[in-house]
Amino acid sequence: MSEVKSIAIIDDDASVLDATENLVRSYGFKVSKFTSAESYLASVGDIEIDCLITDVQMDGISGVELSQILWESGVKTPIIFITAFPDERIRNRVMAAGAIGFLGKPFESKSLIDCIERALTN
Amino acid sequence: MSRFSPLAAILIAVVIFALDTLTSFDMAIAVLYVTVVLLSLSFATRKGLLFIGAVCIGLTLLSFAVSHGENPTSDSTARCFVSLAAIGITTLLAYRVKTAIAVLGESEQRYRTIFLATGVAILEMDFTAVKAAIERLKADGFPDMRTAAEVNPDFARTAIGMMRLTNVNNTTLTTFKAKDLDAFRTALPKLIGKEMEGSIWALLEAIWDSNTSFESETMMNDLDGNRISILYNVAMPHDRPSLDMVLVSIVDVTARHEAENELHQAHAELAHVTRVATLGELTVSIAHEVNQPLAAIVTNGGAGLRWLKRSEPDLDEVETSMQRMIADAGRASEVIKRLRALSSKATSQTIPVNLNEVIRETVVLVQRELSNQRIDLQLELVADSPSISGDPIQLQQVIINLILNAVQAMSDPAIRTRKLLVQTAVAGGVVVTKVRDTGPGFAAEKAASLFDAFYTTKSNGMGMGLSICRSIVVAHGGRINASSEPGKGAIFEFTIPLQEEAVS
Numbered sequence: 001m002s003e004v005k006s007i008a009i010i011d012d013d014a015s016v017l018d019a020t021e022n023l024v025r026s027y028g029f030k031v032s033k034f035t036s037a038e039s040y041l042a043s044v045g046d047i048e049i050d051c052l053i054t055d056v057q058m059d060g061i062s063g064v065e066l067s068q069i070l071w072e073s074g075v076k077t078p079i080i081f082i083t084a085f086p087d088e089r090i091r092n093r094v095m096a097a098g099a100i101g102f103l104g105k106p107f108e109s110k111s112l113i114d115c116i117e118r119a120l121t122n
Numbered sequence: 123m124s125r126f127s128p129l130a131a132i133l134i135a136v137v138i139f140a141l142d143t144l145t146s147f148d149m150a151i152a153v154l155y156v157t158v159v160l161l162s163l164s165f166a167t168r169k170g171l172l173f174i175g176a177v178c179i180g181l182t183l184l185s186f187a188v189s190h191g192e193n194p195t196s197d198s199t200a201r202c203f204v205s206l207a208a209i210g211i212t213t214l215l216a217y218r219v220k221t222a223i224a225v226l227g228e229s230e231q232r233y234r235t236i237f238l239a240t241g242v243a244i245l246e247m248d249f250t251a252v253k254a255a256i257e258r259l260k261a262d263g264f265p266d267m268r269t270a271a272e273v274n275p276d277f278a279r280t281a282i283g284m285m286r287l288t289n290v291n292n293t294t295l296t297t298f299k300a301k302d303l304d305a306f307r308t309a310l311p312k313l314i315g316k317e318m319e320g321s322i323w324a325l326l327e328a329i330w331d332s333n334t335s336f337e338s339e340t341m342m343n344d345l346d347g348n349r350i351s352i353l354y355n356v357a358m359p360h361d362r363p364s365l366d367m368v369l370v371s372i373v374d375v376t377a378r379h380e381a382e383n384e385l386h387q388a389h390a391e392l393a394h395v396t397r398v399a400t401l402g403e404l405t406v407s408i409a410h411e412v413n414q415p416l417a418a419i420v421t422n423g424g425a426g427l428r429w430l431k432r433s434e435p436d437l438d439e440v441e442t443s444m445q446r447m448i449a450d451a452g453r454a455s456e457v458i459k460r461l462r463a464l465s466s467k468a469t470s471q472t473i474p475v476n477l478n479e480v481i482r483e484t485v486v487l488v489q490r491e492l493s494n495q496r497i498d499l500q501l502e503l504v505a506d507s508p509s510i511s512g513d514p515i516q517l518q519q520v521i522i523n524l525i526l527n528a529v530q531a532m533s534d535p536a537i538r539t540r541k542l543l544v545q546t547a548v549a550g551g552v553v554v555t556k557v558r559d560t561g562p563g564f565a566a567e568k569a570a571s572l573f574d575a576f577y578t579t580k581s582n583g584m585g586m587g588l589s590i591c592r593s594i595v596v597a598h599g600g601r602i603n604a605s606s607e608p609g610k611g612a613i614f615e616f617t618i619p620l621q622e623e624a625v626s
Binding site: 013015016018019020022023025026027082084105106107108109110112 | 413414415416417418419420421422423424425426427428429432436439442443446449450453
């Protein structure tokens, strides 16, 4: 790794957000935390993000809606979804639209790291 | 004969009148008018009798006037008076006899009308031979029907063969689709199927105990081979101890039964759906509330390991990861605690409970299941009603669950002895409640998993019954366990501390 990659994490549950940040950081990535899709959207352009990890069910704009907004506006940031309610239909829809991964909570640390690595090599 | 009675009466009256008027014997000839009154009994109505009596009195007075009118002697006046009294009394007595006959006739008529036209099937039967056979069993020294039945398991069948049918009403023939009395009489033993034998045993017990009536609900066949649900009553009048005249009335309750069963099933399904729905809601809520901290724990764990495995382990980060794991685990158990508090607040109440009473009330609720499955229930409740502290509804749920489990365990038609024992006892500061069945039992290694949630052997079961039983018993400070001798049945036993213990 020549340069430190930057990962953004969005989750409205503070402890899950902190834990995910902790895990991703332990693998040597730079992490930006957001507690809602809205606050992430407000920061788009300020910092360069190499990969986005987002929760699906959130108050306000959901993870899936966020991905649609980003893809429609031409943002190509790879997205990994994490959710407490893994729904097959949503998984199929977002994977078809180009998501890197769709993980049900609790997920194995390795699955998330594999997804991140896949996102960064593309 | 009765056609000539009025003529004879008139003839006799005329002869008496002639003798009384034209002759002068020293006797009260007019007394003979009583024969006229008595003869009239066979043809006159009650009013007619009074009229004939009055005519006879009139004729007596007329004769007296004609023969003694001018100078009545004291003798002749006395004779006339005796005659009048005799006719008057005879007329009154005849009137009363006539009234009694009329009442009897009416009730006979009413009985015949009921017998023929009622919607209830009525069978006139003669149980003399059955009664005699039971008397022989008593003479042989059997203390009761139950003991006699164990030695003579075919006695019920034999007794059915001994019941003689005297007559039936039309409803009987239509209910059982019989052409006539003879067809019904020939078919009767075949109409009483294996299913009805339990009921016949109970009837024999009633005869043994000299009860005057017996009622039971059971299944019979009709001549077309259809099964019908019946409610029947056997009236065995006290004044016919030989049982030569027994009235059996039968109501076909098939339609009512079907409706009831459907309702019952709908209820059961509704309860099941409600339970599943509640569980579903609970699952969603648990997933949401507990899954988040669990996910955080797993992720922090993974991160902690990663911090340790780096070429230069970062122990500060490891420490932070572990502290977060502890905090997240605390949050998860907090959610569980809140859920538990919520469920106990909604349902539980703690009051003094008499376990024997709870069992008796519960038995009433499941009586129908027991009789449908021909299960012989034996209650052996400890004499001093033990008082415990708890929630009667929850404890009732435990007992219902255990009894219904036992009923289900004995539902295999191959199981012939179906005995359910519910027993309470007090020992070492606890009340021990035991539910024993004579079903197939279970293998010893299954005993531990029986009480696990979602463990079930039933195709439509949720596997929650025994698990709920255990939770309730444990919440009351007791224990529950199961034991079995495979092939001989299962015993479920739970203990609840006596009230003094529970309070201290």
